[in-house]
Amino acid sequence: MHREHIRPMLLVLAAIIVGIAGWSGHVLFLPIALAFPIVWSLARTRLAAAAVSAGYFLAASRGLPQGVAAFYSSDLWPGLLLWLCASSGFVLVHAALWTKRARVRPFRYLVAALLMAVPPFGVTGWAHPITAAGVLFPGWGWWGVIAATAGPLGLVTRMWPAVAIVLTGFWIGSAATWDEPKLPEAWRGVDLEFGASLGRDVSIERHRDLIATVKDRASGGALTIVLPESALGFWTPTVERLWVNALQGSDATVIAGATVVDAGGYDNVLIVISTGGAQILYRERMPVPGSMWQPWRPLLGQSGGARAHFFANPVVSISTTRIAALICYEQLIVWPVLQSMLEDPDLVVAVGNGWWTKGTSIVAIQRTSAEAWARLFAKPIVFSFNT
CATH class of the missing domain: 1.10.1760 (Arp2/3 complex 21 kDa subunit ARPC3)
Known part of the structure; x- marks a missing residue:
């Protein structure tokens, strides 16, 4: 040769x-x-x-x-x-x-x-x-x-x-001198092992299991509990009432992934829930291209697919805490985190639903990437993944 x-x-x-x-x-x-x-x-x-x-x-x-x-x-x-x-x-x-x-x-x-x-x-x-x-x-x-x-x-x-x-x-x-990522005080991220059923099993039993998990973490002193991407499934008024009522008498605030659907498509979001009510906290800026974000659909006269809110909500707030939220795919690319850091958030919240990555290093890469960015800007980080 x-x-x-x-x-x-x-x-x-x-x-x-x-x-x-x-x-x-x-x-x-x-x-x-x-x-x-x-x-x-x-x-x-x-x-x-x-x-x-x-x-x-x-x-x-x-x-x-x-x-x-x-x-x-x-x-x-x-x-x-x-x-x-x-x-x-x-x-x-x-x-x-x-x-x-x-x-x-x-x-x-x-x-x-x-x-x-x-x-x-x-x-x-x-x-x-x-x-x-x-x-x-x-x-x-x-x-x-x-x-x-x-x-x-x-x-x-x-x-x-x-x-x-x-x-x-x-x-x-x-x-x-490397050590474990800093965890913000009174915040807890919950890792789940529900596999493909998370977000697809919308039964009352599944929601009660998640509520029990949240209350268990709250009893340990956590005030803000983070659940993974898609944890709540489809976000509806019924689901909202169930969770708000379940948190009555508690000081806990829950941040959890959900899907908001309308006639034109859907948004992959984070919902914040407390005794005072619930609202959409964050809309994903960059859903997974191809499987979620399908920009060719409108060109073909079709609806459906996840919306990409490219440069929206780089930082969101709960009370006085400013958060850089990264859902799943956003942890693998550069611009969402840098856009968020331009506004100097107090902490990073990184969530994902990685059941489909079993046997691969994808979730580990997502976590290390988010950890590296948080460490660069000296920000505490909260992780919550389902596998």
Whole structure:
């Protein structure tokens, strides 16, 4: 085999290893993703850069085909198709902006990173290396975002070994002092193991089980209890009365996922419930493309699908507490959390319904990504997932 063929193959292999290791679901491994800019810059042709980008992205999102197959109770083909389609934006951007010119390369990579962080390409901007900022520069806030943006620019120059050594030093220092995420006082996140039945079982018995869980947490001193995405199922006046009445005589406030349906489609939301009543607290900005958000439906004269409230409600409030809410898919991409952090919330609430990801690392990646962002901005975080 010719030498010019071996080099691209080795670079693709390296990109795959970086994608698997960096996005393994262990938060301290996130900085490995910063090796992707190095591998990308070492490509000698645009085709090689495209192959490297595809190897990294597909490896990082490797759990998607299996998860989609579980969600739709089908074989792997729909998941494989979605997997390949989702990678196309990442590959297109990084292939189009690749260049042989060393002086221009940092600027080109910066443009690629920005495009993958915001819509429209940012809608599928998973596995963004900048997520490692929370591990490398915990507590730095926006200075950490700047540092994590500047670092990869140095990694695509000939000085990348020196830049890599500096970043590794920050990584080691952070790992040596890493501890569990801070939990805000009197807040409790509830993890459930109801599988696919959560949100689909709308029986009175299921609601009573959830109410009993909430009261149990409240008896332990929690004042605000968070339940996962879709925990309440369809939000109706009957469900509202049931929960408000059940909380009478309690000081507890419940935040729980639900679905609000109308003739045009539905919203994936968080509801806040207390003895004084209930209301929609947060509407998801970016539902899962394809399975939930289906923007082609109106073009075909069809209704249905989840609405995307792209830049709405970045921060919501309960009493005097300002919250950055992230539902499921929003934890995998960049712009929702950065948009929220522009308004300096008091804490982060990250919820999900990941029963369909069983056997994959998707939920672990969601949690580590949200944890890294919370750590970057020194915000307490509350998790609540169903598996």
